[in-house]
Amino acid sequence: MSKGAEEKRVISDSELALSLQAGSLEALGVLYDRHRGLVFRTALAITGDAEAAADLMHDVFLRLHRFAAHIDPQRPLEPWLYRMTTNLSYTWVKRRQRWFRPLEDVADWLAGTHKDTPAYQAEMDDSWRQVQQAVSSLPLSHRGVVVLYYVNDLSLQEISEILDIPVGTVKSRLHYGRQALKQNLGLLAGEILPELQYEFT
């Protein structure tokens, strides 16, 4: 192999995981650059909160570093990342539903930064808020499956392995989640908002 080709060789996740186990922060940085998109998107879609998604992404990679010794470098890393991201996102949503949300609402009200303010409304376009609300209204177990399937393009089998549930359960949750989303977003009646249909590049 020529020197140039050697320099351009992409280091595999497996090699990086081994370096990570040896304590390499550089390996952590490369894995972060490579996989942060999937972690952030997954956390964002499940939580519906960009700030929380950024914090969860940080947490996932910090755990990857901290618990590197428990990761099998011979196995693909992505399923581990998806599993950790969904678990942490589920916990975040559960906590918020339980008691952080009322406290945050009170804090927002006291600070005058309630999310119904014109500034917040302007920041978040109505159409996209509709999508976020539709996803957030799904039961958590359905939401996880829908996000992994539609946002991350994973197969039913892959989702089954990541969430450790039978493929039949994945299909069932996907069916109900999909129906609820389509109904909430007007896809069943053909009322789809044109601004949401642009081609993503």
Next chain:
Amino acid sequence: MENKSDALLRKMLKNWVNRQHPPDSSRGRLLWDAAHISSSKIDLTLIFLHPQAKPYSSSAENDWHQKFFSWINENSIQFGIQAHII
């Protein structure tokens, strides 16, 4: 094969999540934190002696399933063990 409304749903969800990006400072923050956190071995007895699950305020008597979910989920995550709650 995916039908038209399925394809639209996929596109719409992807467009939605791709509108937002993590902050630029997140990489530096991660590496700084990683450099300052010990990756020493996990002592499993800590799970029982110092559980990480927060004491949720229980609004109902029969709230045991929520407490159980929280305990398993938070402790397993805290100690890097994979747990799956269906």
